[in-house]
Amino acid sequence: MRIALAGKGGAGKTTIAATLARVEARRGGRVLAVDGDSNPNLAAALGIQAGRMDASGSLPASLVSRRLRGPALTIPVEELVDRHAIPGPDGVRLLLMGMPAHADEGCLCAAHATVSALLGDLVDRPDVLTVVDMEASPEHLSRGTTRHVDVLLLVAEPYYRSLETIRRLAALAAELPIPRMAVVVNKVRSAAEAEAVIEFCQRHRLESIAEVAWNDEVVEADRAGVPLLDASPHGPSVAAISQLASQLRAAT
Numbered sequence: 001m002r003i004a005l006a007g008k009g010g011a012g013k014t015t016i017a018a019t020l021a022r023v024e025a026r027r028g029g030r031v032l033a034v035d036g037d038s039n040p041n042l043a044a045a046l047g048i049q050a051g052r053m054d055a056s057g058s059l060p061a062s063l064v065s066r067r068l069r070g071p072a073l074t075i076p077v078e079e080l081v082d083r084h085a086i087p088g089p090d091g092v093r094l095l096l097m098g099m100p101a102h103a104d105e106g107c108l109c110a111a112h113a114t115v116s117a118l119l120g121d122l123v124d125r126p127d128v129l130t131v132v133d134m135e136a137s138p139e140h141l142s143r144g145t146t147r148h149v150d151v152l153l154l155v156a157e158p159y160y161r162s163l164e165t166i167r168r169l170a171a172l173a174a175e176l177p178i179p180r181m182a183v184v185v186n187k188v189r190s191a192a193e194a195e196a197v198i199e200f201c202q203r204h205r206l207e208s209i210a211e212v213a214w215n216d217e218v219v220e221a222d223r224a225g226v227p228l229l230d231a232s233p234h235g236p237s238v239a240a241i242s243q244l245a246s247q248l249r250a251a252t
């Protein structure tokens, strides 16, 4: 299964993606985490040391070529993962889409095309759970980077602009062959906030799949540079994300 997380800046995409990936890897699944953000943070959220990252770097543009039906990998997907994935805690393997190395360098078309082709080839690997952490911009949808995912999780905070963002993302995603979209509301502080989001989802015909409450432990873990799963393995945030993982698993 291939899952991508999208939403407004700071909504909690990376925190949830990293925790989901590790929770599933702990259950024994083969998990590939893909940092699709050109300002990458997923390694830190997973608990991969910065030193390891420098050694491995990002996916090179030479891995993809343009074909009539869209971008395609130039090597088998297993080889790509073996060559470029960075090993992380609990057996999660991480791939980095890449980030600009220099100012004035130009666009990231090739980097997006590589992720798109990777996800396309992973369609034939249902045994691998792929979790793609996207950047806040809608570019991964306008470029079709996430066209090959099974589920697009729309992560939102319970305030108007964050919800408006997922509504726009959902409209774009509806133009791609993505079979399922579902809303994860994060940083919920009260029952009234939770109800307002449910009402928003009903009004816009969006499936609401999970609710993660505001939790100071998440902020403290981030401040300390410790993955949420290590800082608070038995806390309510990990419990809510584990429940989300179970629901996604049950649907396959």
Ligand SMILES: Nc1ncnc2c1ncn2[C@@H]1O[C@H](COP(=O)(O)OP(=O)(O)OP(=O)(O)O)[C@@H](O)[C@H]1O
Binding pocket: 007, 008, 009, 010, 011, 012, 013, 014, 015, 016, 037, 041, 135, 136, 186, 187, 188, 212, 213, 214, 215, 216, 218, 219, 220, 222, 237
């Ligand atoms: N449930 C929560 N309760 C409190 N703080 C949270 C919660 N979830 C995430 N945060 C905090 O919100 C901040 C943003 O989280 P995160 O980096 O996961 O968001 P993001 O959507 O990936 O952001 P970006 O768009 O910049 O990539 C972090 O400081 C994180 O610790």
Ligand SMILES: [Mg+2]
Binding pocket: 013, 014, 015, 037, 041, 133, 134
């Ligand atoms: Mg992020």
